[in-house]
Amino acid sequence: MVVKTVRGTSDILPSDVSTWQALELVSRNLLEAYDYREIRTPIFEQAGLFQKSVGECTDIVSKEMYIFSDKKGRELALRPEGTASIVRSFIEHNMHTQTLPVKLYYMGPFFRYERPQAGRTRQFHQIGAEAIGIEDVTLDAEIIDISMQIPSKMGIKNLKVMLNSIGCKECRSKYVKRLLGHLKNRIKKLCADCNRRYSTNPLRILDCKKSECIQNVKDGPTITENLCAKCRNKLETTEKHISSLGINYQIQPYLVRGLDYYTGVIFEIIHSQLGAQNVVAAGGRYDNLIEQMGGKPTPAVGFAAGIERMIMLLGDRSFQSNNSVYLAYLDFPMHEKVFELLSALRKNGIHTKTTYQEKTLKNQLKTAAKSNCRFSLILGTNELSKGTVILRDMKTSTQEEIKLDNAVAIIKKNIPLVSPEAKPSPFKVGIKADHFVDVNKMIKPGS
């Protein structure tokens, strides 16, 4: 048997990578504009980090984490989510001494041992951001704004924001008592899962999909109506902020979150075309987590967006650019002059294709057309003897003979560059990439 990818993982092939890169580029530019800086934390951490932060009772930690021991017997885990590592890093590097808030973003792979399904794989990828150190609802609104804008900028439409607050420690525990009181006599009517939740995580009963549970929850108290004055005010101010940005939202009183660390305002961005896994991005406030993890009391808010889910919503849309050149030649093996031109084009940052085996001109042009080349250069014996080259515009099917020495300069003038200098560098601050790749102008091959 040949070796295949393990269950729940997949190769992202070159034909799909352009979409990933476009999404990553758009996200980076957006996050940097909002003054977030990228952080890269290890893929594996001490298992205890996630047990403490995400919560020992959550399925993520109790059933779905990839845990293993290294040769010294240390218990390690592949990271199942991003916030825990960032909080660890924030504390470990004394980031509370920096100007607050500390605003960080990340993108990369995460791992959960789940049954694969539409929009759910064992290795999956998220883009996320955290604003740590300031308890201002403006940041809550900013986080919601960003998590809406990333998919929106990629051209994903019909997104809905679901908003709620699960309150602070005080009002939530009061509410949970009221909820349990309401459900006490109805517990037999709830589904088996909710019977378990009644003792482990009662808030999760609120978002059960079973009709018998919805029935019994519906006439009970909601967390939204039972917030303390402070939490209520925060939710309302967040609403005001995102309304002013023109974001359509809906208060969803039964929206809760699965991870233990959330407090206060929480949200989900959903899309109906995703099937059961309809959450594109989600997040909220976690004002107690940093203290709980051994840091100073520090408020924070963040979000994570599922890359695969956004890619699913992008469907067949292609983000491949058509700014390449095909160098066709007729005498094999490749003449020294052809090789020099090829190298000169590439050194000038021009994406250049050619053939490395004997092919007819017809075949070479066919390849050029198929791979969506903007221009072809044709360099045969005739041209070589005259010191010229034929420049063929593949869009208009017109061509002209130009001086070989001018070829690079002429093409450079007519094609957007792809040289490393032209790309936005993650190491330089403030470079705008819009002149390099405008997603809206990217061309679908064949269109």
Next chain:
RNA sequence: GUGGGUGUAGCUCAGUUGGCAGAGCGCCAGAUUGUGGUUCUGGAAGUCGCGGGUUCGACUCCCGUCACUCACCCCA
């Protein structure tokens, strides 16, 4: 972890009561020896997911297994 559906060419899929493995797209070559997207002709390409069983004979029936997929669960 539970339940349903599906695995046949690179891709999308046909394949009748068990009797020689098929199509479309794609790929390669040719139809003027130096010019692409159309058309025509030809060609290559398969352990019928894998392993067992029943049978003279299995892509087809039975059992197991793996994978994909949808839903539950969980969650981005």
